[in-house]
Amino acid sequence: MPDVYATIADVDVSMQERLAEILELRAADPQQRAMLDSYLAEIELPPGARVLEIGCGTGAVTRVLARRPDVAEAVGIDLSPVFVAKARALGAALDNVTFEEGDGRALRSPDHDVDAVVLHTTLCHIPGPERVLAEAFRVLRPGGTLAVCDGDYVTITVALGEADPLQECIEAVKAAFLNDAWLVRRLPTLLPAAGFEVLGSRSHGYLQTTEPEYMTTLVDRGADALAAGGRIGPELCASLKAEARRRARAGEFFGFIGFVSFTARKPA
Secondary structure, three states: OOOHHHHHHHOOHHHHHHHHHHHHHHHOOHHHHHHHHHHHOOOOOOOOEEEEEEOOOOOHHHHHHHOOOOEEEEEEEEOOHHHHHHHHHHOOOOOOEEEEEOOOOOOOOOOOOEEEEEEEOOHHHOOOHHHHHHHHHHHEEEEEEEEEEEEEEEEEEOOOOOOOHHHHHHHHHHHHHOOOOOHHHHHHHHHHHOOOEEEEEEEEEEEEOOOOHHHHHHHHHHHHHHHHOOOOOHHHHHHHHHHHHHHHHHOOOOEEEEEEEEEEEOOO
């Protein structure tokens, strides 16, 4: 099953709206925010900086960037008109934010236009990530910074043991919502190949147990994908979702994803 994010503009509007809610739920998670803050702090910006987020979704990261003291303008682009509309509404109070529909593989920005580019959990969804990195390199000013953070999605687990049925939901959601679950492991070669100097990298563990709001959305989407593919019926689909919530109430839930961030520079 292809990654729905790869063709998000063509996805049913109700699904786009559901995914928009999930993106904001994830952005509000304190662990996710701490991870974001930790790697964004590594970006050095000149006064009056112009920054670009590719694949901005509902604009949560772009809004964070816009509030940095050195940022004069923050631009977020996304393929989804639903996401962009939501981003504009949520960012309406910020006068230095712009959201546009656009494809990171063919940016409308001129050469040497921005001081920093951010790709937050985006590259794993895009067929041809090399084209996105090439475009990021093109629009960055010499000495500009690229920050990439993505999940090491082969690490996603909710299993409590071998043959845990909830893990089948995770495998299904990986197939339906990721173009390349291994993408982050190729960044040490993809970034230099695009012309960047890698400045550093770090790992970020993400764990949910007693209040696994985000991780249960993965179980739900995976169960729905299994049902849509005819692999399970509606009763088992509902039972898998109920089991995830039973574990959460009983203090038995365990959900983990490893994330990795890289910072890189376009040579001056």
